Structure formats: C-alpha cells, structure tokens
Amino acid sequence: MTTDAIYILDDEFELVKANHRIFAIHYSTYRENIFFRQNWERRLSIFNEDTPCYWISLKGNRIGGVSIEPNMISSLFLLKISDLSKPIHAFGILPYQTEHFFRLGFLPSEIRRVMMRPTELFESQELGEELEVVTPTSEHTEKISELLLESYSGPDSIGYSGENTMEHQRSALEYYFKNNNSDILTAASSLVIDKSSNAMVAVCLISLWEEIPLVSNIAVIPRYRSNRIASKLLRRALTVLNGEYEVLRLFVTIGNSAEALYYNLGFYPGLEQTTFQLIPRSC
Known part of the structure; x- marks a missing residue:
C-alpha cells in the first residue's frame, strides 16, 4: 500500500516523505562526514526539493532516513517500488551497513573513499x-583523452570509476575545462610532455568541488611510471594551491595502487563507501 507521501512496508515499518531541509539537518548530524565537508551549509545543500527523502518509521517513531527512488537507494534496500527486471544500485554504503546488503544478495562493485591533505609549500619538483x-x-582534450584511455586500460581500470572509452573521456574533459577555468586551478594543473617525441605522458587536473580543490584526474601512462612523476605533480599542485586554499581532496578506489602514493604524501583517508548491485535473477 502506498501514497505519494508514504510507503507502508509491513505492520511496523513505513517510509514517510520528508522535508528535504529537515532531512538534510538530521542526515548531516547523524551520518559520518565521509566527504570532509567543512561547511555546515554545504553539507545541507546536497539535498534539494527534487531529492527523494524519506523518514524510516517504526511503529510511528522516526528511526532514520533514506534517499530512495526506483532502482536506486543510498542506504536501505526496498524491493516493493523497484523494477525487478533491472539491476538495483545502492550507493555510499558504509562499512557497518555492508553485512545487510550481502545477506540480501547484493554484490559490491566498487569501494571508494575520499582523502584529504593540507596544502603546503614544497621545493621545485623537477622532472x-x-x-x-x-x-x-x-x-x-583529444590527446589527454588518449592518455587517460591508455592509463586506465586493462589491470589499471581499477583506478577509474567511470566508463573508459574515448567518448566518455572526451566528454568528461570538455566538462572539466568548461567548469574549472580559474587562474589558480589552471596553474595547479599539469600536463607532462616527453620533449623527444612530443608525446603526452602524464596529467594532473585540479578542479573545485564544494569550494575546495579536488584532484579531478591524475594519470601516468604505464611505461613512464616508477619515475615519481605523479607524486611530483601532486606536490606541485599542493604548492600552487597553498596561497589560496588550505586543503586538497581526492577520491580513490580501494585496491588502486595509487592509494599507497596518497598515503605516503600525507593524505588522510575518510570512511570507505561501497557501491552494491543486485542483478536480476530468473526464477
């Protein structure tokens, strides 16, 4: 039984439509600050009027909340409103919640975390x-797309969470250059070229996410690795940003070899978040 404002799950549990602002206040109070959001209003602003927010109610008492829509949930599985012919995706599942998803037949497809480090002045990073x-x-754009396609192919695909095709890389770069063109972000970003062949061998792109710098992309093609290029580009970015920003954030996929690099450079890890998927099964 459902209405526009309520989903009755059984005799005890209900999902009740929530005001997005009040929901955001409770979410930001009780859920871990996994993205290192340092501004209260920024934490609240991730929910808007179009976000499907619901209170979890037990016998009329509010016991939690969830953002849910058909075939997608943030922290709770709800079968009754989903299309069972399509996969169901659950995003941002925290470590203490994963056991429940395994029991329901969900399988993890990716585990990521945010890492953060204070900016700092380093000496010149010569290559x-x-x-x-x-x-x-x-x-x-075209040459960087080729670089990223090569860098995230084969076993290195774990370092890239999106679809690794030329079309996808090109589209992502077009968005990046359109939306990250301030002088300091441009100065903190780097493109490395082999002068002997004029080939592009590495890139580090710095963007702005929630008013804080973010490593949008960093990649080195395989044959140029083990030369500390990535660490030098990150130190260069940290130095350039130091004059205007206090910290730099990045996303990392658990199991990516670059994770050790970030730890060694002093990036502090946030809480793991797992993406789960439930594949339709024929009866």
Missing part, C-alpha cells in the same frame, strides 16, 4: 631534462 610541464587547456 628531468627529457620531460616538460605545460599548462593543460581545452586544446589538449
């Missing part, structure tokens, strides 16, 4: 005579 650092621009 050697053969490599040159230039400023990435939208004119480099």
